[in-house]
Amino acid sequence: MALSDRVSAGYVCGVSSEPRVLLGDEAVALAALDSGVGAAYSYPGTPATEIFEYLEAHATDRGVVAHWCVNEKTAYEQALGVSMAGRRALVSMKHVGLNVAADPFVNSALVDITGGLVVAVADDPGMHSSQNEQDSRWLADFARILCLEPATQDEAYAMTREAFDLSERFHIPVVVRLVTRLCHGRALVHPTEPRSQNPLGRTSRAADWTLLPSASRRLWRGLLDLQDELRAFTEATPHNVFRPGDGGRLGVVTTGIARNYYQENLSDLAETPEHLHIGAYPIPSDALVLLAERVDRILVVEEGYPFVERALRGVLPHRWEIRGKEDGALPLDGELTPDTVRAALGLPPREEISFGGLELPARPPQLCRGCPHADAYDAIAAALATVDEPVVTADIGCYTLGALPPYEAIESCVCMGASVGMAKGASDAGLRPALAVIGDSTFLHSGVTPLMDAVAADTDMTLVILDNGTIAMTGLQPTVLPGSQLDSMVRGVGADPAHVHTMEMKPSRVEELAALVRKEIEHRGLSVIIVVRECIEAVKKRRRATGGAGR
């Protein structure tokens, strides 16, 4: 059903504006609903998943289209189409998802954004559930657009609402940058009056959306000319706020949730520093200069990369002593904590009790008991037991845990879909047998494109697709296409049908699967084995939903 069919004109949601305790992710989603968002798109990824989940749960009541997408790029492009139609759109993703969506993201800064387009990106400093801790503020800066960075769940709500207005005011996408502790922290949020959805209506011209070089040069010039206006906004916005101190020579700059850790320690400082908090970018340089004029030393406290700190340091000599992540006052990697910020402020650590010193074992995450991936890894291990130097590339999902004992079955995990192209490259280089292991949703996300390369070259490699029917790691979200489509999809791109197998897996068939893998690694061309068995957590969830009934 088209968006316009689902939304009656002037629709205002009836949800009350009562304060409520929400996750940061939920606050962003509620703000989008209250901002009259017409459609929302996402691909699951920790710590961003709950943004879309909350929004989707309320989508029908609010007349909002909400679709999980095949990946972040397709999600972004759908949001862009909604904006072109004059409606508001939210696209949410984790930080590395923005790499996948980088092409539409960077280019959409040039077009004439019509309906407000908000990009909620959740960074994962500390890498709780990610392969890196990249900082999305750099990508917003790279695209030369506005970025808002909330410090609290309440700010996440207010800033997301404002982001839609700013997007329409400046005709650019606006990033709301979140971090794990905000996404997955709960606190009181004060919603404000909901707003109607925009009526369907395009106001822009084709020339402002068609990035042919002649148009791009004009639009790029326009975006560059807009920078002064964006900076004027961030100099004036109350999100960037100066708080005078006791007149000492120390200045503190905080960004986002770093402010909370600073303020947690503030009452223990003998003298209150001059303080500039930054919650909106581009960096408000005039505000920083005003702070600097009052002090000799500046401590920069920010969650993520040293973004403001690097700008302040520059490369030319100056009279200020800059402290932060680049000089070791704070760690360059990992998350900030109230304790690391306390040390950077020069305060002694709080007294801790010590105890007998029993060495505690680590408890890493692991495959669930009854996980179908465990049987698949047992079969792969059995098949490769007699092979001298196999290479097994893998991908992102629960099955990445096959890297840990007792399996230790895989030897790479880089980014979504990389297993397929990397196995091809390893095989091209002469490392054989080459196996790639990828989950069903990751295959749909970014595995099918490199498979086409492998088909074209009939590469000597074996692709094992573990189809558990769900996106398990992030909490059992549905895959965009059912597993039943995988076999025809693989055949459809031209893989040799004699070497495409789909096998319904169960624990009793481990040896059978091992024999199949053994046979296919001997084939000097591309083989694809699709191993089908539902995720054990999905089975349990379904049983709970049907009141204990079995499959």
Place this chain on the structure above:
Amino acid sequence: MKTDVVLAGVGGQGVLFLAAILAEAARRDGMVVKQGEVHGMAQRGGAVQADLRMATEPIESGLIPRGTAELILGLEPVEALRYLAYLAPGGTVVTSSSPLRNIPDYPSIGRVLDAIHEVPGSVVIDADAVARESGTVKAANVVMAGAASVVLPIDFGTLEECVREGLASKGAGIVESNVRALRSGRSAAAGR
């Protein structure tokens, strides 16, 4: 007044539900609440920890600073020990004694419990047994909510109401066995 609680357990034990009902009860009792947790990969049978801060004044940090927690609430004894550095002088440990041995190098349970008892006033409860007696072993987390209620500034009636509402969708039978678990957990802790 401020009370910081570090909740510790293993993915699948219901740490996040426990944190949610305690947070909601504190909020209903008029306190300011901040609660932090970690989802995703961290939950898959691995160590799970949540921070719960409740206060009568505004709370800044979502993370509890080291050396400031009034309570470490453990659903698993090794996990409770992992966060002792967060305990304030005079703070206590309330934990389940039931070990979850999903790792090869789990230490001797006797040494683990001895280490917990080094913290003065610590309360150790066989939460699995109490939950089983209440009707469902799955309620071990709710047993520990009841045990924690002895030291937390939360009204027990409010807490019971939050358990009832939080589990309402699971049916009356599950609600009643969890309420029994909550009350038994409180009695077990109060009886020490």
